[in-house]
Amino acid sequence: MTGARRDGAMLKKDGGGQYSKGSRIVASVVAGVIAGFIFAFFYPYGFFVPSLPVNHVISETNSQVIFSSCESSERVNILKAEFVSASERNAELRKQVRRLKEKLRLAEQGKDSAQKRVLVLGEQHKAGPFGTVKGLQTNPTVVPDESVNPTLAKILDQVAVNRELIVALANSNVKEELEIWFTSIKRVGIPNYIVVALDDEIASFCQSNDVPVYNRDNSKGDEDKGIESIAKTGGNHAVSGLKFRFLREFLQLGYSVLLSDVDIVYLQNPFEYLYRDSDVESMTDGHNNLTAYGYNDVFDEPKMGWARYAHTMRMWVYNSGCFYLRPTIPSIELLDRVTARLAHENAWDQAVFNEELFFPSHPGYDGLHASKRTMDYFLFMNSKVLFKTVRKDSKLSQIKPVIVHVNYHPDKLVRMKAVVDYYVNGKQDALTPFPDGSE
Template sequence: MAGRRDGALMRGKDGSSSRSRILVAIAIGIALGCVCAFYFPDGLFRFSDPEHLSIKLGQVSTPCESSERTDMLKSELASLLEKNMELKKQVRELSTKLQLAEQGKDQAQKQILVLGEQHKAGPFGTVKALRTNPTVVPDETVNPRLAKILENVAVKKELIVALANSNVKEMLQIWFENIKRVGIRNYLVVALDDEMEKFCISNDVPVYRRSLDEGFDSIARTGGNHAVSGLKFRILREFLQLGYSILLSDVDIVYLQNPFDHLYRDSDVESMSDGHNNMTAYGYNDVFDEPSMGWARYAHTMRIWVYNSGFFYIRPTIPSIELLDRVAVRLTREPKSWDQAVFNEELFYPSHPGYDGLHAARRTMDMYLFMNSKVLFKTVRKDDQLKKLKPVIVHVNYHPDKLSRMKAVIEFYVDGKQDALNNFPDGSNW
């Protein structure tokens, strides 16, 4: 009995020990499983997804199919690139249209500010229309260096500007010596080459060295009067954008008074005339006769001699800038055209089918104050009364012997030498 009891006790102890070991093993397994689940969420062994594997297998193709696929992709790429270029072009066009629309909106707002509220027409003979366009808002970002120079040179946002290269050094010296003698402070030479810049600096003349692009550099350095004259319309644009009114001057001009004391400033462009009397300078009714028309043989025409593009006052307005742009574009497109002819055509031609005329106000300067050399040598020097009149400027535009005539003008008006003009013919010898 005792032996059986001891054996039973021994079996009980062994069974309990086995169960304990099993429970410990299970606990350890669960703990390891948790650790593996935490650190290896995708499992210890990764197998390709069946669907992904099937796609990969499906992409395996023969060399012929691969070549066709490559050609198709190249074609699609070329098509996309072409569409991209087209979209960029459309964006640029829309940007330009938006800019023009904003400019038109800005101009309309300025006109509203000028016009103010609407008014009824006044009594007969009392109605006067506006003649002065509003000035643009200055934009110094256009040319900060030039803006800084103009701050120091201009007086009341106005100045005389001349373009010059080293070919006209002698005339330019007479030009600025007389400007200084009259007491004009607000003037500037736009030097088109390094030699002219140094010449101006050595003579204490305000100068701005304009860096031109390659297309204009050769003209600026070596061009004659007409060639250089064509550049001024592009260069002047920056002055207007900066908000300055410019009295553009050729260098074959003798200054005898301060021109700023004799300007009206009521128009976009105020210019001297190539006319030589009241009719040609200010306009007249010219009757054209065509006998074959019988009763209607006489046709009335309105005529005026052209404005001189070598001496004009231009205000910083939208029509003024548009004028400069139009002339510059045409001179680029028509390189053989004369800048003065183009200047007048754009200023005077009215709107007509296929063409929108320029809506700019203009004024003709007094031909005896702002005198061309035809008026002086053909009329004034021969008239005892007109000889007593002292002009503001004399522009030697009608004669090729400019230097000698400029010196004679100084002798006559400044030095008082009454016979200084007598030895010259009315016109030129050729």
């Protein structure tokens, strides 16, 4: 009985074990099916997804096979069209490159100026304490361009000192004044000066007196053929108008120029008294502090009643017979403006010179943005200051000017000789016989 119960128990146990094993298999199958559904739902193309379904690839391959010949022909035509278009674009680009090169060549002389302006203006600055801020005044110089006039470039390389020199224009009409002019320069010991000879006689005269000279070819590059006759036979005012055209080459070559009329007597070296902080540094026609450096002039119009007084700013003009130009863009622009106006207007060069320097921008006109400095009128002295004031004042007569410009008087030669006698030869009464003005 005991053995039978043991066998039955064992059978029951085995039966239960088999039943449990089958259940597990069914559960596994169900779990696998569910997992398959989940996998199929989230990964319909498997873990490694192709770029296109197989049927699509097959379809595309079939299309390529069918249309391969047509597509090759169309592709060739497309490539040809693209090539033609690219060639046209390249031709246009080459034209643009040529235009840009030309603009670059024209702008080359202003490159140094632009670069320095970028350095100065590119970085923003805070304003300093009250009374310490100061705007830009000294413009950078242009890049020297010797191709403008190689002959003149070689001469200036030998004559100039620190790339600056005195320049005077002369023809045979001012031969005697010219002799006093260069004799006074030699006496002072100024080495850097040159005469632009406007005719062969003056060129020979300078060479025979060991004076640096440049015999300009008046026909070179001058559209106005009348310039040659003006240069050879013109009077003071006519010749004076030519200097603005001729000076441009000096500045383009990178030289600072102290333009000098020949009715000037040199008593000291002017280069020791220049500030060189402006584009234009000029002597004045003024004869005292107010007229030379400017003043507030009140205009009275009684019929305006309460507003009868109008304040105006006045200053006597710069003298166009003695001024110092630095080789900057504004200086060259000034020369161009004056030259252009004198070519089309019957005007006095000194008036035009000052109008272009001082007239501000206004509707219809862009003013010149050039920095200016007025020279000390007791050092760079005009003949009105000398004959009207200085010679009559015991203290002022002790001042030794740098130059005396006989610009206010037509009897230039005799007054120039008197200036030499007074300041060089020590003749105290040399200036006495002359009236203040002209007779």
